[in-house]
Structure formats: C-alpha cells, structure tokens
Amino acid sequence: MAEGNAKKSNANRTVALSCVAFFGAMVGAAYAAVPLYSLFCQVTGYGGTTQRVEQASDVILDQPITVRFDANTNNLPWDFEPVQRSMTMKIGETVQAHYKATNGTGRTLRGTASFNVVPELAGAYFSKLECFCFTDTTLKPGETLDMPVVFYVDPDIVNAPELKNIQTITLSYTFFPTEGKPASTAQAPAPKGNIGG
Template sequence: MGGELSKSRKLNNGIVAAVCLAFFTGMVGMAYAAVPLYKMFCQVTGYGGTTQRAEKQYAGRVLDRDITIRFDANTNGIPWQFEPVARSVTIKIGETTQAHYSATNKFDRPITGRASFNVQPEMAGAYFNKVECFCFTDTTLKPGETLDMPVVFYVDPDIVNVPELKDLKTITLSYTMFPVEKKQPVASSAPAAGSSTNKVSDTEASLGG
C-alpha cells in the first residue's frame, strides 16, 4: 500500500514539474516573440514616436504648407562626437528632403555604432517616413574618422487629416547613438595556454566597462 502511494506521489510530482517546465518555456518563448512583434507594431502605428520606413521616394501631392523638422543627437556609452549638421529645416508637407548628421570617432580604435530613433510628438511617427537613413545599418568608424550620415525623409500629407496633428508646426527627429559589440570568431574564443580565463569583451575593455 505504501509503495503504491509513493509511486502515485512521484507521478504527481513529475506531472507538476513537467507542467511548470512547459509553462516556463512558453513564457520565455513569448518574451522573445514579443520583441519583434512589439517592434512591428511600433513601425506600423508609429507608437512611441517610431518612424516609418518607405521603400521609395514619395511621388504624391505636396501641400502648400510648411512644417519645421528639428534635429536632435545624443550618445549613450560611445566615444563619438555625434551631431546634426543643421539644427532644423523647414519644408513643405509631402516634400522629400535630405538632412545630414556627422559622427567622429574620438577613441583610439575602431568603434561600431548603432542609432535608435524617434520623433516628437509621438503621434507624428506614423506619418514621418524615412526613405534612406544611416540608422538602417550599423556604422564602423576608424580612430579619428569623421563620416557624413544622411537621412532622406518626407512627412505624409495625411497628417493634416488627424485632428490632434492638423495644426502641427514642428516635428523633432531624435537619434541616440550607442556602441555595438562585435562577436569574436569562434576559433579565437578559447584562451591561450597560461592566460587568464576571466576576460571582458573588447568593447567593455576599450570603453572602460
């Protein structure tokens, strides 16, 4: 009798453990899936000031109405001087325009950077379309190298049909540049004989991390 009870308890414990493991695995999977889904949601809706990506230059109507685009630049943990060439530009709504940012690597070794971005007010993100942008890819600068970084964009004329945005006069386009760690080749990942195994990444070491 005692043996059967023990077996029953073990079976129940095993079922509970399996259910908990399946639940945990499912939650982790949902967390990973939520990142690209959230990004897609932001790109489609402009939520959080996320801009849109246009496949080609706008060829529709251009309104006889001005709007000023202000440019903002920030850095986060990257030893670059990063700034807009011009602080603002005034364009027609629907007009395709090119603006420029500039980045200079102030460090003594190559550094790869990536730009995150948004616009203010956030609702305008759904109508701010980028045709070309340095933020679409990572950028590597050599020590002391300066790079011109263009962005081609337009403001969708449908923005005037939104009650909250119909009288909008200014949109601020903001970028934050941060470092991207480059993975080391697998063949060189093993420590040499006699060397310490307590290593930090090249990016952390070079930036004082």
C-alpha cells in the same frame, strides 16, 4: 488502495507536465516580446518610432512643417551633430538632411543609431527612405563621416485629429556602441629584436 495511488500519480504527472509546458510558453513569450514590440512600434509609430518606406510620397501639400534635428551619444566617444539644426519643407515633400560624426579617439569604433521623433504620435507619419541608422557605422581614428537621412512627412498626418495642427517635429538620434566584439584596429606591439642579437 493501489488504484488511488495510481490516480494520484497520474494527477501529479499531469500537474508537472502542465507546469513544464507553462514555463516553456513563458520563456518563448519572453524571447518573442522584443521583436513583437519592435514590430508594433514600427507599424503604429508608438514611442516616436519612424516608418521605413521604399518610395517617396506622390502627394505634396501646400502646408509647411518644420523638422528639428537632435544628436546624442551614449557611451560612444564620438562628436555627433546635425549639420543644420532645422529645416522647413512642405508636408509630403522628400528632403535630405545631414548629420556628421567624428571619431576623436585613437581606435576604430563601431556604433548603432537609435531614433525617434517628438511628438511621439508623429512617428507613424515620419517616413524614411534612406538613413545611416539602418546599418552600423564604423569610424576609424580621426575619421569624420557625413551621414544623410532622406525622409518626408506623410500627408495623412493632417487627417490625424491630434496632429492636424502640428507645426514642428523633432527627429532625434542617439549613437550607442555596437554590441559584441568592438571594431578595433589597434596595432599589436612590434616584435622586439632578439636579445643579444
């Protein structure tokens, strides 16, 4: 009888350890999901995620493409807009576009820009060399900032069957408040004079 209880106890211990290991693996997978998904989107252009590159294209096709520019904010009281609504360039040509943001509030605010392109499949071929979206942006009260983005459309886009006849891509940015402690330069109230002084 004691031997049967020992086997049952060992079986219970094995099941309990398996459950703990499974739970630990699920928690680890949950933490890894966001960075792995971001990496997947950057590599494939899934969801309109653009590419970050270090050098310009060495091939420029004699084929025009128009890029439209869109600007939005989400819970960030800035005026944010593209300087021009669209531009037409050659596929593979490196160009610079400008956005501008103005902080009309009385406090310093920090924001982060998320971005994507439409059609989403074009994200794999939309290559950025420089972008204000690579870092957080801080604007002081009343400050206006010119924010350039340097990019090109990869010539390989013409080899993608679903994109070979594409004529227009929309680049869209949305600014969100940066998480964590907000940047603020609000002045502390001036100390009051001594009473009866």
